[in-house]
Amino acid sequence: xxxxxxxxxxxxxxxxxxxxxxxxxxxxxxxxxxxxxxxxxxxxxxxxxxxxxxxxxxxxxxxxxxxxxxxxxxxxxxxxxxxxxxxxxxxxxxxxxxxxxxxxxxxxxxxxxxxxxxxxxxxxxxxxxxxxxxxxxxxxxxxxxxxxxxxxxxxxxxxxxxxxxxxxxxxxxxxxxxxxxxxxxxxxxxxxxxxxxxxxxxxxxxxxxxxxxxxxxxxxxxxxxxxxxxxxxxxxxxxxxxxxxxxxxxxxxxxxxxxxxxxxxxxxxxxxxxxxxxxxxxxxxxxxxxxxxxxxxxxxxxxxxxxxxxxxxxxxxxxxxxxxxxxxxxxxxxxxxxxxxxxxxxxxxxxxxxxxxxxxxxxxxxxxxxxxxxxxxxxxxxxxxxxxxxxxxxxxxxxxxxxxxxxxxxxxxxxxxxxxxxxxxxxxxxxxxxxxxxxxxxxxxxxxxxxxxxxxxxxxxxxxxxxxxxxxxxxxxxxxxxxxxxxxxxxxxxxxxxxxxxxxxxxxxxxxxxxxxxxxxxxxxxxxxxxxxxxxxxxxxxxxxxxxxxxxxxxxxxxxxxxxxxxxxxxxxxxxxxxxxxxxxxxxxxxxxxxxxxxxxxxxxxxxxxxxxxxxxxxxxxxxxxxxxxxxxxxxxxxxxxxxxxxxxx
Amino acid sequence: xxxxxxxxxxxxxxxxxxxxxxxxxxxxxxxxxxxxxxxxxxxxxxxxxxxxxxxxxxxxxxxxxxxxxxxxxxxxxxxxxxxxxxxxxxxxxxxxxxxxxxxxxxxxxxxxxxxxxxxxxxxxxxxxxxxxxxxxxxxxxxxxxxxxxxxxxxxxxxxxxxxxxxxxxxxxxxxxxxxxxxxxxxxxxxxxxxxxxxxxxxxxxxxxxxxxxxxxxxxxxxxxxxxxxxxxxxxxxxxxxxxxxxxxxxxxxxxxxxxxxxxxxxxxxxxxxxxxxxxxxxxxxxxxxxxxxxxxxxxxxxxxxx
Numbered sequence: 011x012x013x014x015x016x017x018x019x020x021x022x023x024x025x026x027x028x029x030x031x032x033x034x035x036x037x038x039x040x041x042x043x044x045x046x047x048x049x050x051x052x053x054x055x056x057x058x059x060x061x062x063x064x065x066x067x068x069x070x071x072x073x074x075x076x077x078x079x080x081x082x083x084x085x086x087x088x089x090x091x092x093x094x095x096x097x098x099x100x101x102x103x104x105x106x107x108x109x110x111x112x113x114x115x116x117x118x119x120x121x122x123x124x125x126x127x128x129x130x131x132x133x134x135x136x137x138x139x140x141x142x143x144x145x146x147x148x149x150x151x152x153x154x155x156x157x158x159x160x161x162x163x164x165x166x167x168x169x170x171x172x173x174x175x176x177x178x179x180x181x182x183x184x185x186x187x188x189x190x191x192x193x194x195x196x197x198x199x200x201x202x203x204x205x206x207x208x209x210x211x212x213x214x215x216x217x218x219x220x221x222x223x224x225x226x227x228x229x230x231x232x233x234x235x236x237x238x239x240x241x242x243x244x245x246x247x248x249x250x251x252x253x254x255x256x257x258x259x260x261x262x263x264x265x266x267x268x269x270x271x272x273x274x275x276x277x278x279x280x281x282x283x284x285x286x287x288x289x290x291x292x293x294x295x296x297x298x299x300x301x302x303x304x305x306x307x308x309x310x311x312x313x314x315x316x317x318x319x320x321x322x323x324x325x326x327x328x329x330x331x332x333x334x335x336x337x338x339x340x341x342x343x344x345x346x347x348x349x350x351x352x353x354x355x356x357x358x359x360x361x362x363x364x365x366x367x368x369x370x371x372x373x374x375x376x377x378x379x380x381x382x383x384x385x386x387x388x389x390x391x392x393x394x395x396x397x398x399x400x401x402x403x404x405x406x407x408x409x410x411x412x413x414x415x416x417x418x419x420x421x422x423x424x425x426x427x428x429x430x431x432x433x434x435x436x437x438x439x440x441x442x443x444x445x446x447x448x449x450x451x452x453x454x455x456x457x458x459x460x461x462x463x464x465x466x467x468x469x470x471x472x473x474x475x476x477x478x479x480x481x482x483x484x485x486x487x488x489x490x491x492x493x494x495x496x497x498x499x500x501x502x503x504x505x506x507x508x509x510x511x512x513x514x515x516x517x518x519x520x521x522x523x524x525x526x527x528x529x530x531x532x533x534x535x536x537x538x539x540x541x542x543x544x545x546x547x548x549x550x551x552x553x554x555x556x557x558x559x560x561x562x563x564x565x566x567x568x569x570x571x572x573x574x575x576x577x578x579x580x581x582x583x584x585x586x587x588x589x590x591x592x593x594x595x596x597x598x599x600x601x602x603x604x605x606x607x608x609x610x611x612x613x614x615x616x617x618x619x620x621x622x623x624x625x626x627x628x629x630x631x632x633x634x635x636x637x638x639x640x641x642x643x644x645x646x647x648x649x650x651x652x653x654x655x656x657x658x659x660x
Numbered sequence: 661x662x663x664x665x666x667x668x669x670x671x672x673x674x675x676x677x678x679x680x681x682x683x684x685x686x687x688x689x690x691x692x693x694x695x696x697x698x699x700x701x702x703x704x705x706x707x708x709x710x711x712x713x714x715x716x717x718x719x720x721x722x723x724x725x726x727x728x729x730x731x732x733x734x735x736x737x738x739x740x741x742x743x744x745x746x747x748x749x750x751x752x753x754x755x756x757x758x759x760x761x762x763x764x765x766x767x768x769x770x771x772x773x774x775x776x777x778x779x780x781x782x783x784x785x786x787x788x789x790x791x792x793x794x795x796x797x798x799x800x801x802x803x804x805x806x807x808x809x810x811x812x813x814x815x816x817x818x819x820x821x822x823x824x825x826x827x828x829x830x831x832x833x834x835x836x837x838x839x840x841x842x843x844x845x846x847x848x849x850x851x852x853x854x855x856x857x858x859x860x861x862x863x864x865x866x867x868x869x870x871x872x873x874x875x876x877x878x879x880x881x882x883x884x885x886x887x888x889x890x891x892x893x894x895x896x897x898x899x900x901x902x903x904x905x906x907x908x909x910x911x912x913x914x915x916x917x918x919x920x921x922x923x924x925x926x927x928x929x930x931x932x933x934x935x936x937x938x939x940x941x942x943x944x945x946x947x948x949x950x951x952x953x954x955x956x957x958x959x960x961x962x963x964x965x966x
Contacts, residue, residue, distance in 0.1 A: 583878065605964035605965060606926075606960050606963055606964055606965060608925050609925070609927075610925060635923075635925055639878060639923045639924060639925050639926075640922075641876075
């Protein structure tokens with residue numbers, strides 16, 4: 011007990027201060043700014059007190075500060091429970107605990123608080139840098155904890171010891187990670203709101219909204235194909251379908267019916283793949299057109315988009331199958347077709363007039379009108395650009411006949427409008443097109459700048475047909491990639507650029523590492539655990555068998571570690587082992603080796619008592635002395651010693 | 661493989677100091693380990709002769725200082741005397757400026773005079789009248805002291821005893837050796853007839869050779885175990901200091917070199933242990949203080965070889 015009440019030395023105080031700072035700094039972006047400032051002031055105050063060796067503040071002042079800090083957190087969040095308020099409160103306590111650092115037990119409490127705060131970081135982010143930073147902080151905290159029980163802490167020694175302890179804990183950590191029963195989803199459903207503001211497709215599309223995404227190289231999702239990669243021009247990742255048009259923007263349908271199962275059939279071979287979707291804060295899931303299966307916990311809307319039951323707030327992974335060729339919606343419901351024909355009351359008179367002309371000319375022949383629309387688009391010599399000019403109220407007319415410059419949303423919107431004006435049901439489909447294969451791990455990476463919009467027309471007898479009007483003017487957008495289609499000189503996101511190959515290579519590698527982390531560590535869910543255990547022969551494990559396996563393995567690791575340490579500690583010089591055997595043989599002759607006796611001295615004594623073996627005894631002793639005390643023991647000498655002793659029989 | 665020159669030196673000394681092979685060998689080891697030697701014994705057992713012979717066979721110059729109770733530091737270190745011709749003070753070096761210094765009956769002098777010599781031993785230089793002068797190389801002090809229970813002695817404090825690497829006793833010769841001594845030629849003439857076996861440069865080389873003798877981890881473990889035992893056992897007032905452990909290793913290395921080995925054995929440590937610990941360890945039991953060998957043997961037998 012005396013140890014725990016021993017005063018904290020100045021050096022230990024510096025250690026603790028540094029450790030607390032290391033534990034708090036990564037949380038600075040998460041807690042309110044006033045708390046960061048206040049904690050910073052408490053740290054500085056403590057630093058000054060330590061430096062000047064002044065007295066610590068009185069208890070009553072600390073009590074007041076604790077009350078003030080707690081009240082501040084409460085006023086900020088209207089509660090003191092929950093993730094962020096809880097962490098904020100811990101920061102308050104840690105900062106103030108430093109100001110009452112008197113005895114060793116305060117130091118221990120501070121170090122434990124630091125551990126909690128390190129854990130707290132994972133409630134906000136779970137990336138590789140966070141994990142590395144946490145490892146470093148845990149190392150420092152452990153060293154501090156060791157230093158707290160040492161009068162004269164030596165940073166190097168404590169750090170080395172802490173590192174060794176953590177290294178010994180590593181196998182247990184891995185075992186617990188792999189075998190401890192996992193809960194569904196991340197622990198406590200966290201982190202979640204970190205992804206609330208991420209970019210991605212929205213449920214409406216107006217001129218410029220997708221062009222904005224084209225500046226982002228954030229990852230939308232990753233795909234691993236089971237078979238060969240389909241051609242680039244087939245990689246249409248279906249997202250929100252937007253049939254509703256208000257004259258300016260396109261929206262998803264207000265009310266969506268859902269199919270219990272996929273209502274169409276595919277032609278030709280299916281493609282199997284697995285998507286790892288980054289959280290995007292929306293309901294929809296991306297699937298290669300047209301989805302043949304549904305991800306778990308999702309439904310297919312009546313415009314064929316898979317929708318999750320819950321907003322995608324965590325990274326999720328699902329296996330999927332797609333039919334690149336499919337006949338869908340031949341017998342489409344009239345209500346859907348009606349909504350796919352709806353146009354605002356006025357606006358875009360020129361396009362309406364042309365549409366009316368087509369309608370008059372071709373009647374209900376959808377295929378002919380489709381061909382006419384395609385023809386119109388190619389005649390207009392439209393230019394695909396990242397920086398389209400601003401459009402007035404009649405966005406379709408102005409784009410098609412005046413400015414003639416647009417991004418994919420202009421093309422898709424104008425094309426669908428043209429078809430509807432001609433009386434052909436059509437709708438806008440948003441999503442992603444293409445993607446880039448990371449050569450390091452073979453994953454297809456789809457980034458925000460791959461966002462795209464295309465059109466879908468309903469032709470009697472053929473059902474829904476995909477037409478990509480962008481491909482009419484800029485076929486390279488579809489056949490190669492986004493950057494190839496953009497005119498030279500326009501600003502591209504970094505990763506879409508063709509130059510800077512080495513940086514790109516580096517990015518590929520980093521991305522592969524991140525992906526591995528996401529797949530193997532963060533994506534290690536109950537299902538994967540079950541699969542792993544099944545592959546180990548544990549089918550449908552209950553908590554009892556899991557506990558048993560865990561205990562046995564932990565015990566095994568413990569035994570192994572203990573054995574390893576003991577072996578290192580008790581490693582006996584083989585020469586000494588041989589010498590002891592020799593001593594036992596002589597002891598049987600009544601010549602006992604005294605444990606304090608040097609080898610040559612013993613040899614002389616033994617040689618006198620057993621003159622018949624004097625030469626052997628002297629030779630063995632000389633060999634042993636050279637092996638055990640000599641400068642460079644020779645392996646040959648050891649072999650010779652062993653043979654001599656084996657042959658020695660007094 | 662023993663070095664022939666060292667064997668020759670030992671043979672020369674043993675021809676004059678009869679029947680004292682072990683103390684002679686120890687004093688030589690002390691010299692090879694660059695340490696100073698303290699000989700405690702009764703007058704007339706050959707302390708001075710040993711010092712003289714050592715200096716002679718090693719080709720070193722020799723001075724003797726007879727310590728008395730009215731001695732002053734200047735008598736040891738030297739003094740500046742005004743020279744009328746040049747009109748300036750000239751430093752006349754004292755007897756300490758010599759390669760082998762025999763400090764006879766060092767515990768007869770007052771602490772002031774003792775410390776003048778002891779400082780010179782530690783620093784291997786002398787500061788007199790504001791000027792620092794280096795002592796010759798090698799520098800080797802053989803001090804003799806009378807047993808402290810004799811009249812008119814100022815015992816050396818422990819800290820100053822520690823300056824001596826080894827303390828040995830010569831003791832009476834055995835009857836046969838004594839008879840040979842009595843019947844033989846005059847020792848003084850014999851010493852005068854000796855010729856140096858090596859030069860002082862070679863002696864410095866041999867000292868370096870002794871420093872390089874290998875002490876294996878197992879042996880260092882043994883030295884540590886010995887020290888640990890003296891520190892924990894109730895038999896001694898205080899344990900061996902790290903400096904004492906260094907001294908033990910240094911002498912053991914020199915002893916191994918004298919035995920013609922390039923590594924130290926536990927036997928070497930055990931052989932030099934009495935001389936290293938006798939003036940450093942004070943047994944709690946006063947009666948045990950007299951028999952140094954028995955005390956050392958008890959220590960050796962209490963500590964198993966690691």
